[in-house]
Amino acid sequence: MALDLEDSPALSLAASLGSDIVIRDETEIARYCRDWHGDVSSSAVAVLRPRSTQDVAACVKACRALNLAIVPQGGNTGLVLGGTPDDPAHQVVISLERMNAIRNIDADDFSAVVEAGCILSELKDAIADKAMFFPLALGAQGSCRIGGNVSTNAGGINVLRYGMTRELVLGLEVVLPDGSILNGLSTLRKDNRGIDLKQLFIGAEGTLGIITAVSVKLTPYPDQVATALLGLASLEDAITLYRRARRDCCDLMSAFEFMPPLALTLAREAIPDLPLPMSGDYPAYVLMEISGCGLVDIQDLMERFLEGVMEDGLVLDGTLASSQAQAKNLWLIREGMNEGQAKRGAHMRSDVSVPLSQLPAFVRDAEDAIHATLPDCICVSYGHVGDGNVHLNCLPPSDLSAADKAERIYRSKTVLNEVVDQYAGSISAEHGIGRLKQMDFDTRLPEVKRRLLTAIKRAIDPDLVMNPGCQLNLSAES
Known part of the structure; x- marks a missing residue:
């Protein structure tokens, strides 16, 4: 049922914050209330689009005054409904998309300070001009935003070398549920002054506050990259190959992805003219990348490594990209596989x-x-x-x-x-919990961990206004 916004708190928000910040039109609101895959659609009292940290603080205070809950949102590329409102009559979306500035890049300090709405690929492009690199790499990097990456502790293809987003964050600026501002935008690598408060907000999916800016670690730009697609006899052999690559290529290995034979078929269904450099006859495929800069000869390292594993029969067949265009096509197989699955319709996605x-x-x-x-x-x-x-x-x-x-x-x-x-594993490796996995998370939550998480939530957000229903499903009475 459509909301009657003309008789809603949206008018009060517009009066206190200004029409430049407040979206009340339902047609415009709709695009902020659909999930990434388009499987779920909702609505909201309004969408607020602040331009500064002070604007965010004002938005939070205005929502509090009207007893409205807040759903923070970055690029809305999440896969677990963490940024999708589920109570349209009582929730407001606060989108950080206009807070997209890169405040500072310090090549000598190997750091940058960026606002939460900065698109990941735009940060990567901006620092590349200074021969710097931010290693977070996602399929959605052309539309996802840094604040959302941090709030969900995003993973991606480079985790094995650089770690999750948590390990790339030096400091945070956060607007808290009462509208106060936590300014922790330090770029210090070593700071042992008590509990590291920024860690509370990384991976919290907006349930404890709204991240407005982030200081991040940078590395030298890896101007040498070697990419190979390899055919193997089994997934077991892929694990053996990884162990060997981990030793022989050490910390220069930046990606190691496995795919089934069906991946090539799915990729072609999504991208019909995609060149496939290998047959689809092998039981397992590995897409491997090593990268570096300076005095290391990456291409030689990859060639020597592949020569050894092929001589030993661990790798049955393979192709080594000889150009950036060929490397891009190899990665398009991995990305096209996802598109091919989507073309086959609704399906169970796991992480x-x-x-x-x-x-x-x-x-x-x-x-x-x-x-x-x-x-x-x-x-x-x-x-x-x-x-x-x-x-x-x-x-x-x-x-x-x-x-x-x-x-x-x-x-x-x-x-x-x-x-x-x-297998004592995790139901969410990198996507988060959001609303989609909330019940599965709840049923598996040990009591001691539940008690600690609840205590943290109630201490920082006692009125439960920040992204209610995401991760923990608490009520005022519970």
Whole structure:
């Protein structure tokens, strides 16, 4: 049902904050209230678009005065509904998209200070001009924003070398639920003055405050990159290859992705003219990248490594990119695989992790369990070998009704999570909890951890106004 915004607190917000900040038109509001995949649509009392940290503080105070809850939003590229309102009559979206400035780049300090609405790729481009590099790399980097990356502790393809977003953050500026501003934009590498408060907000998905600016670590720009697509006999061999690459290429290995044979088919379905440099006949594929700069000869290192593993029979076939264009095409297979799945319609998407040593057994057991329950569905398992993160997706037959697809998606997720539990893994490796995984998270939350998380939430946000229903589903009475 459409909200009657002319008889809502939206008018009060416009009066106190100004029409430049407040969006009240439902057509304009709609684009902020859909999830990334377009599976879920909602609405909100209003969308607020502040231009400064002081504006954000004013927005928070205005919402508090009207007893409105707040859903912070960056690029709205999240995959777990963390930035999608679910109570349209009582929630306001605060979008950070206009706070997109790069406040400072210090090449000597290897740091930058950026506002939360800065698009990830724009930061990467800006610092590249200074021969600097920010290693966070995501499929959505052309539209996701730094504040959302930090709020969700984003992962991506470079985690095995550089770590999650948490390890790239030096300091934060945060507007708290009472409208006060925590200014912690330090660029110090070593600062042991008590509890590190910024860690509370990294990965909190906007439930404790609104990140408005971030100081981040930079590294020298890796102007040498070697990329290879390799065919192997099994996922077990991919793990063996990773261990060997980890030793032989040391910390210069920046990506190590595994894909099934179906990946090539799915990529071609999404990008029909995509060149495929290898046949789709191998049981497992690895997309590997090493990178560096300075005096290290990356191409020679990759060639010597591949020569050794092919002589030993660990790698059955492979292609080494000889140009940036060829490297880009290899990565398009990985990205196109995701698009190909989307073209086949609604499906179960997962983001789980298990101990690296158990990854092959987990994939086998999880796929077997899903096939036993849902024999008409197709499993597609791929992910980041170096950090144990598997995206094990389940594709229902395309000719099923929407209701039947939804039923299979739910059942496959339930089966998958049960196997994850058996392996003492995580139901969310890099995407977060949001609203989509809130119930699954809640049922697996140990009591001591629940008590600590609840205490932190109530201490910082006692009135439960920040992104209610995301991560923890608390009530005033509980």
